[in-house]
Amino acid sequence: MAHLSWPNFLSVGASALIVYEHLLTLDDEVAYIWSLKKGRSVKWIYLFMRYFALWSLVVFQYMSSYWRAYIDSGTSFCKSQFVVRMVSTQLMMTAVQLVLTARVPLVLAAQPALDSRSISSDAAQFAKASYDYIIVGGGTAGLTLAARLSESGKYTVGVLEAGVSGYGDPIIDIPGNFGGDIGTVYDWNYTTLPSSAGVPSVPWPRGKVLGGSSALNFMVWNRPSRQEYDAWEKLGNEGWNWDSVVSYMRKAENYNPPSAEQAASLHTQPPPSSLGKGGPLQVSFVKYVSKVTNLWVPALESLGIKKNNDTFSGRNVGASCEPSGINPVNSTRSYSTTAYLIPNAARKNLVVLTSALVEKINWSADKEGENIVASGITFSSGGKRYTANATKEVIISGGSVNTPQILELSGIGNSSVLAKVGIKQVVDLPSVGENLQDHSATSAVWERADNGVTFDTLHKNATFAAEQAALYANNSISILDEVDPGLSYVTLSTLVGDSVAQEIIAEAVEYVSKSKAPYKKTLLQQIAFLQDDSKSVAQMELIGVDGFFINFQKPSPNKTYTTFIALQQHLLSRGSIHINSSNPSHYPVIDANYFSAPFDAKVTVAGTAYLRTIAASPKFAAILGAEVAPGNGTDLLSYARSHLDTEYHPIGTASMLPRGEGGVVDSSLKVYGTANVRIVDASIIPLHVSAHIQATVYAIAEKAAGIILAAKATN
Numbered sequence: 001m002a003h004l005s006w007p008n009f010l011s012v013g014a015s016a017l018i019v020y021e022h023l024l025t026l027d028d029e030v031a032y033i034w035s036l037k038k039g040r041s042v043k044w045i046y047l048f049m050r051y052f053a054l055w056s057l058v059v060f061q062y063m064s065s066y067w068r069a070y071i072d073s074g075t076s077f078c079k080s081q082f083v084v085r086m087v088s089t090q091l092m093m094t095a096v097q098l099v100l101t102a103r104v105p106l107v108l109a110a111q112p113a114l115d116s117r118s119i120s121s122d123a124a125q126f127a128k129a130s131y132d133y134i135i136v137g138g139g140t141a142g143l144t145l146a147a148r149l150s151e152s153g154k155y156t157v158g159v160l161e162a163g164v165s166g167y168g169d170p171i172i173d174i175p176g177n178f179g180g181d182i183g184t185v186y187d188w189n190y191t192t193l194p195s196s197a198g199v200p201s202v203p204w205p206r207g208k209v210l211g212g213s214s215a216l217n218f219m220v221w222n223r224p225s226r227q228e229y230d231a232w233e234k235l236g237n238e239g240w241n242w243d244s245v246v247s248y249m250r251k252a253e254n255y256n257p258p259s260a261e262q263a264a265s266l267h268t269q270p271p272p273s274s275l276g277k278g279g280p281l282q283v284s285f286v287k288y289v290s291k292v293t294n295l296w297v298p299a300l301e302s303l304g305i306k307k308n309n310d311t312f313s314g315r316n317v318g319a320s321c322e323p324s325g326i327n328p329v330n331s332t333r334s335y336s337t338t339a340y341l342i343p344n345a346a347r348k349n350l351v352v353l354t355s356a357l358v359e360k361i362n363w364s365a366d367k368e369g370e371n372i373v374a375s376g377i378t379f380s381s382g383g384k385r386y387t388a389n390a391t392k393e394v395i396i397s398g399g400s401v402n403t404p405q406i407l408e409l410s411g412i413g414n415s416s417v418l419a420k421v422g423i424k425q426v427v428d429l430p431s432v433g434e435n436l437q438d439h440s441a442t443s444a445v446w447e448r449a450d451n452g453v454t455f456d457t458l459h460k461n462a463t464f465a466a467e468q469a470a471l472y473a474n475n476s477i478s479i480l481d482e483v484d485p486g487l488s489y490v491t492l493s494t495l496v497g498d499s500v501a502q503e504i505i506a507e508a509v510e511y512v513s514k515s516k517a518p519y520k521k522t523l524l525q526q527i528a529f530l531q532d533d534s535k536s537v538a539q540m541e542l543i544g545v546d547g548f549f550i551n552f553q554k555p556s557p558n559k560t561y562t563t564f565i566a567l568q569q570h571l572l573s574r575g576s577i578h579i580n581s582s583n584p585s586h587y588p589v590i591d592a593n594y595f596s597a598p599f600d601a602k603v604t605v606a607g608t609a610y611l612r613t614i615a616a617s618p619k620f621a622a623i624l625g626a627e628v629a630p631g632n633g634t635d636l637l638s639y640a641r642s643h644l645d646t647e648y649h650p651i652g653t654a655s656m657l658p659r660g661e662g663g664v665v666d667s668s669l670k671v672y673g674t675a676n677v678r679i680v681d682a683s684i685i686p687l688h689v690s691a692h693i694q695a696t697v698y699a700i701a702e703k704a705a706g707i708i709l710a711a712k713a714t715n
């Protein structure tokens with residue numbers, strides 16, 4: 001040691017530190033680096049930097065220890081030491097530079113959203129370009145379609161979204177926050193007119209954000225029965241049947257079957273073959289299973305409702321728990337933004353402009369035969385007005401409320417609606433905004449006699465909330481992973497028995513026979529569902545919710561609750577959505593017309609009463625206490641009327657039907673009377689289905705992309 005100087009001590013210390021660090025991290029190195037394939041350059045760069053650095057330190061150490069002994073032997077030793085040091089240093093610098101250079105494409109590939117080319121708020125820049133396809137609305141259908149049309153790289157696609165980007169916001173992403181973004185900047189915050197049958201104004205949330213209502217929804221992922229999609233074809237829409245729609249839905253899905261533990265606590269295990277694999281949207285089962293969800297299927301079975309383990313097969317009636325649009329890897333919402341936009345955000349031929357309100361479609365001076373031709377759109381952003389040009393098509397994906405508004409602002413609609421607000425009619429299409437159908441909801445609430453943990457605990461107990469947030473952040477199971485998958489579809493007979501069901505159906509037949517609506521065939525099809533002997537089309541959905549979920553009463557801070565909801569699936573009432581101003585910023589008038597058909601009120605009351613039957617089943621009776629709402633002695637019809645709510649599923653306002661039978665678009669989704677305007681969103685659904693509708697909307701968008709690209713290929 002005598003011949004060692006202070007640089008040698010430093011060198012020995014550094015070598016010891018590196019060896020110590022190597023020993024501490026050897027496990028990780030074996031797991032993550034040694035396991036990489038031989039061909040991965042990153043493996044060899046890493047190993048070189050790690051071991052060459054150590055090797056060179058040891059060699060210098062050795063040489064330095066003896067250099068005094070050799071110094072008198074001439075300059076050759078000094079030279080060789082110098083060369084070794086220089087070469088080593090240079091090699092290590094090169095390796096560091098390689099790593100730094102490799103990081104740029106790696107970071108961009110991992111986070112394509114960083115590439116600003118696709119998502120922009122620069123309206124002037126957007127308006128400068130011309131696009132093959134302009135899509136109005138970056139929502140559920142709009143972003144799906146944009147991803148597919150831009151996939152080949154052959155076509156340029158411009159999307160305009162009125163809302164901002166909520167990408168990465170926990171209020172959207174965390175499953176247990178569902179409902180939290182309602183009423184925020186992400187919501188259009190619509191309300192309906194009070195109905196003439198006495199139902200007061202109902203709030204109608206709709207997504208005003210990238211992803212649209214797929215960013216606001218409660219993530220349920222399911223399908224209706226085979227008959228319901230087949231009915232669309234029977235109404236005059238060739239190619240729109242179960243086999244076709246489901247084949248496109250499977251294209252969107254990446255199904256993650258439940259683990260054995262999840263399957264046991266949810267009492268459900270749909271076969272992997274029933275859903276799609278490899279699609280952009282993650283479909284999985286909830287990680288956190290609440291008591292109410294765990295009891296759901298056995299409780300309904302005890303009431304004689306048969307368990308249905310495969311609601312995706314074309315028959316959805318029966319007791320079941322359904323999957324959700326959740327990414328199981330990090331337990332976050334999987335929606336059109338994360339599934340279809342972000343992975344493709346680096347495409348040069350795709351531009352999505354946020355905070356841009358489309359005001360109307362612009363029309364070319366030329367016509368194609370009788371059909372008018374769209375040349376682009378007018379939009380406003382940041383207080384300025386712009387136009388953008390489309391060389392091939394303008395596609396409206398504004399959703400069931402805004403799509404009819406945009407058509408009417410563009411001069412397509414009923415002459416009397418347009419004349420009232422001074423808009424010149426360009427296509428006479430009186431069905432725009434008509435045939436509005438929704439799913440309605442009534443809720444009933446019970447106290448939890450066992451005061452078990454529910455969402456109420458999360459909302460009122462800050463310590464519990466903090467614990468759960470920490471668990472969620474750690475990717476451990478917490479109540480923030482929870483959504484409510486206990487939901488089941490039942491027929492009218494299940495609710496009221498066969499003979500009362502027959503009486504109600506007879507009244508429905510009489511009601512429909514008097515209808516003079518152009519879309520009367522859709523009502524007749526509903527009668528066919530009711531009279532179907534196979535009883536495979538549900539009339540009511542039943543849901544068990546883990547907590548207090550009504551907004552017209554307040555929960556007690558010291559109690560926890562369970563809510564059951566009855567949601568009517570095939571209302572005979574039809575409403576409408578129309579503009580009453582030529583100002584694009586003024587909201588259209590939503591007349592849901594709830595309970596205008598007496599059938600709907602009867603079925604709703606039957607469903608609400610059945611919630612008490614569920615609560616009284618032995619499984620639930622053991623954990624539930626006093627009924628909070630409707631409350632003993634309350635008249636169920638007046639309760640249902642005054643507290644009717646929406647399931648957030650409006651459809652039909654630009655129905656796909658023959659033109660003379662209430663149609664706005666044909667079966668290629670082209671607007672009648674136009675050469676190049678299509679509609680792709682929930683508004684084209686001509687007849688409601690007994691299911692939550694996001695999966696159906698994704699399927700519509702996937703199918704639309706197929707139709708549009710096939711049309712281009714043959715032109």
Ligand SMILES: Cc1cc2nc3c(=O)[nH]c(=O)nc-3n(C[C@H](O)[C@H](O)[C@H](O)COP(=O)(O)OP(=O)(O)OC[C@H]3O[C@@H](n4cnc5c(N)ncnc54)[C@H](O)[C@@H]3O)c2cc1C
Binds near residue numbers: 160691
């Ligand atoms: C609160 C809530 C809960 C729901 N829960 C579920 C559920 O659990 N499961 C399920 O399956 N379904 C659920 N749904 C329904 C489902 O999410 C929607 O039916 C579906 O997402 C609608 O898709 P869309 O493409 O038709 O419209 P949207 O997704 O609403 O897209 C329309 C887009 O167009 C934009 N836009 C409109 N007008 C303009 C304009 N003039 N200029 C520019 N942009 C415009 C909007 O901002 C929006 O982003 C729920 C819906 C809501 C609101």
